[in-house]
Amino acid sequence: MTATQIKHAKFRIGQVVKHRIFPFRGVIFDVVPEFANTEEWYQAIPEETRPRRDQPFYHILAENSENEYIAYVSEQNLLPDTSGEPLHHPQIAQMFNLLANGTYQPKAQIKH
Template structure:
């Protein structure tokens, strides 16, 4: 896997920024979701990531090949950040520790 929880990434095609909140070693949603949403048919056997999208309430599920590290390291504005992360160190977010 190239990315890890808390990293700020950017979608290579659509340009939106976000923070990785979920890492899957391979595609983990339904075949129906894949057929409907994954128009470019990225490989299912490679990593996929959940991303909280900056400036919205949306989250996306994205194949690794569609993401890159963002050069813009400004904080991500998303209402669900507090559920997944404790703090921002200026480069990435620190995942919350489960008690």
């Protein structure tokens, strides 16, 4: 993704967010400028909560009180998480460095 494509995104990679409706939170690891999943996935969302396709969507290392998983969430359904509570998703350590202020910084990618 280029900087031009993500400059319109409200949230950034490494930011901790929570879902507006469902009880989960996590750290963003990828942003796409608009819906890029399957039609089956989209149609499985109840119509009354189905998000618009023409907005950024985020891949999140998500967790709730029961488990950790990867979530794909529309921008309209995310809020900043300012709780300061630590995240426990096992993949966070592979992708991010935790900074002293509690924020996540993507690890440098090795170029081959």
